[in-house]
Amino acid sequence: MKILFQHLKKYRMQTILSTLFVAVMVASQLWQPKLLQQVLNAIMEDKMDEITSIGIILVAVAVVGLIAGIFNTILSAKIAQGVGADIRESSFRKVQTFSFSNIERFSTGNLVVRQTNDITQVQNLVMMSLQSLTRIPIMFIGSFILAMVTLPALWWVIILLVVLVVLIVMITFGAMGKHFAKIQAFLDKVNAIAKENLAGMRVVKSFVQEDNELKRFSDTSDKLTRHTIIVGTLFSVMIPAFMLVSNLAIVVSIYFVGDMVKDDPTVIGAIASFMNYLMQIMMAIIIGGMLTMMASRAFISLGRISEVLNTDADIKYDKDAPEEDLTGSVEFKHVSFRYEGDEQNALSDISFKASPGEMVGIVGATGAGKSTLAQLIPRLYDPSEGEVLIGGKNLVDVNKNTLRKTVSLVLQRAILFSGTISDNLRHGKQDASEDDMEKATSIAQAKEFIERQDKIYDAIVEERGNNFSGGQKQRLSISRGVIGDPKILILDDSTSALDARSEKLVKEALNKELNDTTTFIIAQKISSVIHADKILVLDGGKLVSVGSHKELLEISPIYQEIYETQKGKDAWGNE
Numbered sequence: 001m002k003i004l005f006q007h008l009k010k011y012r013m014q015t016i017l018s019t020l021f022v023a024v025m026v027a028s029q030l031w032q033p034k035l036l037q038q039v040l041n042a043i044m045e046d047k048m049d050e051i052t053s054i055g056i057i058l059v060a061v062a063v064v065g066l067i068a069g070i071f072n073t074i075l076s077a078k079i080a081q082g083v084g085a086d087i088r089e090s091s092f093r094k095v096q097t098f099s100f101s102n103i104e105r106f107s108t109g110n111l112v113v114r115q116t117n118d119i120t121q122v123q124n125l126v127m128m129s130l131q132s133l134t135r136i137p138i139m140f141i142g143s144f145i146l147a148m149v150t151l152p153a154l155w156w157v158i159i160l161l162v163v164l165v166v167l168i169v170m171i172t173f174g175a176m177g178k179h180f181a182k183i184q185a186f187l188d189k190v191n192a193i194a195k196e197n198l199a200g201m202r203v204v205k206s207f208v209q210e211d212n213e214l215k216r217f218s219d220t221s222d223k224l225t226r227h228t229i230i231v232g233t234l235f236s237v238m239i240p241a242f243m244l245v246s247n248l249a250i251v252v253s254i255y256f257v258g259d260m261v262k263d264d265p266t267v268i269g270a271i272a273s274f275m276n277y278l279m280q281i282m283m284a285i286i287i288g289g290m291l292t293m294m295a296s297r298a299f300i301s302l303g304r305i306s307e308v309l310n311t312d313a314d315i316k317y318d319k320d321a322p323e324e325d326l327t328g329s330v331e332f333k334h335v336s337f338r339y340e341g342d343e344q345n346a347l348s349d350i351s352f353k354a355s356p357g358e359m360v361g362i363v364g365a366t367g368a369g370k371s372t373l374a375q376l377i378p379r380l381y382d383p384s385e386g387e388v389l390i391g392g393k394n395l396v397d398v399n400k401n402t403l404r405k406t407v408s409l410v411l412q413r414a415i416l417f418s419g420t421i422s423d424n425l426r427h428g429k430q431d432a433s434e435d436d437m438e439k440a441t442s443i444a445q446a447k448e449f450i451e452r453q454d455k456i457y458d459a460i461v462e463e464r465g466n467n468f469s470g471g472q473k474q475r476l477s478i479s480r481g482v483i484g485d486p487k488i489l490i491l492d493d494s495t496s497a498l499d500a501r502s503e504k505l506v507k508e509a510l511n512k513e514l515n516d517t518t519t520f521i522i523a524q525k526i527s528s529v530i531h532a533d534k535i536l537v538l539d540g541g542k543l544v545s546v547g548s549h550k551e552l553l554e555i556s557p558i559y560q561e562i563y564e565t566q567k568g569k570d571a572w573g574n575e
Helices: 002-044 048-097 100-106 108-132 135-150 152-199 201-206 210-263 267-309 370-376 400-406 421-425 434-443 470-482 500-513 549-555 557-574
Strands: 330-337 347-354 359-364 385-390 407-410 488-492 518-522 534-539 542-547
Touching (some): 002 048, 002 135, 002 267, 048 108, 048 267, 108 135, 108 267, 135 152, 152 201, 347 534, 347 542, 359 557, 370 488, 370 518, 370 534, 407 470, 421 434, 470 488, 534 557, 542 557
Parallel strands (some): 359 518, 407 488
Antiparallel strands (some): 330 385
């Protein structure tokens, strides 16, 4: 609730006006039955002048109530949409500060549901509250008192109606409440499965797993459906129950008023007014119950949103650290790293130095820790032990903008955003000119296919870059990585989709155009790092050897084994 009130402060004046309009609307609703009673009495007494004057007042009161209701709805919608948008923006901003481990803890699908469905639930609560929170107590208390005054003899009918309606509300809404948390949890799972299948559609079809994936989705979807049907069934029972109780109350009232009419004909006007107030009492309780139900669901959603907003990012930057120009030197001092939840270190006691302008290769078997080591340099993770230094400064003391300007990371899985080619390249340098783009795409050997596009750099990039091949996406990703002319460039197996000729041209261009840049090349193939100034050999998360290709062939059994294996493959492939 604290988060909700923080965002509502921005709309304080609109909230006050909305509440005033609700008060006017309820006052109009409470006044109309009394005016109707007076009209009926005037009709029975054949007082035409009084009928006309009271009728005009009745119409005027109804119009005022209608106008107040319209303005209340408009303001409520604006406030609810504004609060929803503000919370959504705050949540998105918070997620942008998360480290990889924060995002892994929540999961991508879970965060998407929290920023869409959960915020929608809170948004609905805000609108419903602004329309009904003031209305319910005024309508209930006003209708209760006026009904008692209108027909005091039937006080017990009013009490009985209130008790029965409250019991129905408590039973039905109480039964619904426990299902809402499960509905949100299964929404997370359905969203995650759908996201995985859409992203991995090629894998699903390649391995003919459609039936298995359908069963997995259907099982989760059926559980979500089951809980949703239970809530819907309770709703379907609740509304007729309300109508039954209200109609019985009206029938009982008419029955007991029958004898009163003989002595006092004006009671006919009173019974019409009395029935109106009974309906308003019932509606106040029903709306209150629905608001309670929505609130219970929204509070679950609000708690999930609060969990995101109150989560501290694992990686924090020193706000007082100045922006500065760092050299491209990199040093690891006894660095160890362990992923959250793992029992063993992914990296253990890693120490090495890389001088500015050096090309450093990183090789090792799958799971040796190559990518983990690379992700510590741009501080996507912090080491569990030890220090990582860039330009002689510990990363924890480096300004965020300085670090992003100094280090550029190109991942193996090329991730492109929907938009244009230039939009994607400007992720690497916001103010990149066309000359910058031409230079970067030339280095990455992407200029050739970009110039074949109708709009060149303004060519459309579809979602996840689906209108480009794997090799084209990697070359665009490399272009984005080099366009800012970083002091340190990390290529995490980012040429794996390129043919041998293209890979060779990219490496030559990097050496020529970025000869002052410290380049880390993570590769599965020895041929990708054979000309590196220094090669790090990892095994089981440990740095087992460091040296040039020639040196490692003499001193490193693991490197020799990798080389001989790949050399054998090459020989076999050339036969």
